[in-house]
Amino acid sequence: MARLKQKVKKWMTRSLELPADVVMDLPRITMIGHLHIYIENHKGVKKFTNEELRLNLQQGEVLITGKDFVLKTILPEEILVEGKIIDVRYINIS
Amino acid sequence: MKKFWTKYLKGTVIVRVEGEHAETFLNYCLNHNIHIWDIKRMKESELELHMFTDDALHIKKALRETGCRLRVIQKNGAPFIIRRMISRGGFIIGMMSFFVIVFLLSNMVWKIEVSGADPQTEHHLRKVVDELGIKRGKLLFRLPDPREVQYYVTEKMDEVTWVGVTLDGTTFKFKVVQKELPEEVKVSGPQNLIAKKKAFITDMFIEQGQPKVERNQLVQKGELLVSGYIGKDKNTRTVAAKGKVFGEVWYLTEVTLPLESTFETYTGNNMDKHYLSIFGKDIPIWGYGEVPYEHYQVLEEEKTFRMFKWELPISYLRRDVQESEQVVRKYTEKEAIGKAREMADEDMENQLDDESKIKSGKILHHTVDNGKVNVSMYYKVIENIVKEQPIIGGD
Structure with a gap:
């Protein structure tokens, strides 16, 4: 059943041209150079240090590495990180 | 993402959260709508973050559940400053009393300046002003405004023609113009006297000069009355002719009076309304409610407060609502004519000087149209008709 739902959603984004982040509950990540990164639709903080931020997603995780991280804003659905971003990577995406 | 400048009003704290899994504390905050921001990792097991004071007092449960400890590093915002x-x-009392004192001192009479008066008049003026309550150290908003003072002082003092009163900051300035009675020392050169207007001569008093007219003679305007040439033939010389020649002069005046007229009078009922005017906005302090009168007129009185030499945008405003009444006055034709005649008489009297007098006055004719009475009056007036005319080139 869940698989079917997933398939319907994929079809909807493709054929009805609906934004994927809304329909499929995916994160929307906005970066401003290497200074700011803005993640919407996350599912909680898994790990936060000066060099690393690990966020839970609907599916898998996102790992952001860099230097001097500060969580400027943190809200239930969005996070703004300031610092020097080196790498953004998805982990465990099925 | 919003910048909450209001957070400084609410009061914020910087806290350090220590624990093995500080991230769980973050997630707890997210899920329970506790606002946190500017999160930094300080040590391996320590996070520094900002939060509201209110929230910081209610997160004991979160700390227990997540196994963290909390330390307050810094307190910011208005509540802490106020405390x-x-x-x-x-310090506060001092600051407030400073403002109160400056305010009071700025609204006080400090000096009364009098200019243009001799010592005697000045003394009198100061006494009159004193009676009004204008003294050093009196508060300005309890004193009458300069216009009233001016009116009162001018009324009270006979020896001055005019007093100008201005309020310059904390100084009352009186500018006095004294009555001067200059003695008329008019050294007149040789002159003739001629008639000012067409008249019928009734009386003559000649001090100097040679009269050229007689009593009961009709003279035209500009006719020679008294000549400045005296003596005969070779002994002729010129003098300043002087004297009075009274003649009967005729005036025609017209007076129009409406038969029916309406005007407003005060009934004596009034109502005071007090306002505090701040930046032109009037805030009522006393005297609310609708004006219960059908017809009324409003008299305004405003007193501005001062701070140092500036006027504050705050002022006290008093509105005096006077009930008025419309009165209709009606005359019958006969009454109207009588009234018109009275008016004409009065008018005539006002035009004439002390030496002249009205010999007789009568109504020539009257008409009534458009609810108005037009009356033509004919007056016989006895007055001095002399006008001086210098003799030029005479010797």
């Missing part, structure tokens, strides 16, 4: 200020009460 600090309250603890230094003397």
Whole structure:
């Protein structure tokens, strides 16, 4: 059943041209150079240090590495990180 | 993402959260709508973050559940500043009393300046002003405004023609114009006297000169009355002819009077309304409610407060609502004519000087149209008709 739902959603984004982040509950990540990164639709903080931020997603995780991280804003659905971003990577995406 | 400048009003704290899994504390905050921001990792097991004071007092449960400990590093915002200020009460009292004192001193009479008056008049003026309550140290908004003072002082003092009163900051300035009675020392050169207007001569008093007319003679305007040439033939010389020649002069005046006229009078009922005017906005302090009168007129009185030499945008405003009444006055034709005649008489009297007098006055004719009475009056007036005319080139 869940698989079917997933398939319907994929079809909807493709054929009805609906934004994927809304329909499929995916994160929307906005970066401003290497200074700011803005993640919407996350599912909680898994790990936060000066060099690393690990966020839970609907599916898998996102790992952001860099230097001097500060969580400027943190809200239930969005996070703004300031610092020097080196790498953004998805982990465990099925 | 919003910048909450209001957070400084609410009061914020910087806290350090220590624990093995500080991230769980973050997630707890997210899920329970506790606002946190500017999160930094300080040590391996320590996070520094900002939060509201209110929230910081209600997260004991979160700390217990997540196994973290909390330390307050710094307190920011208005509540803390206010608390600090309250603890230094003397400072606040001093500041307030400073403003109160400056305010009071700025609204006080400091000096009364009188210019243009001799010592005697000045003394009198100061006494009159004193009676009004204008003294050094009196508060300005309890005193009448300069216009009233001016009116009162001018009324009270006979020896001055005019007193200008201005309020310059904290100084009352009186500018006095004294009555001067200059003695008329008019050294007139040789002159003739001629008639000012067409008249019928009734009386003559000649001090100097040679009369050229007689009593009961009709003279035209500009006719020679008294000549400045005296003597005969070779002994002729010129003098300043002087004297009075009274003649009967005729005036025709017209008076129009409406038969029916309406005007407003005060009934004596009034109502005071007091306002505090701030930046032109009137805030009622006393005297609410609708004006219960059908017809009324409003008299305004405004007193501005001062701070140093500036006027504050705050002023006290008093509106005096006077009930008025419309009165209709009606005359019958006969009454109207009588009234018109009275008016004409009065008018005539006002035009004439002390030496002249009205010999007789009568109504020539009257008409009534458009609810108005037009009356033509004919007056016989006895007055001095002399006009001086210098003799030029005479010797």
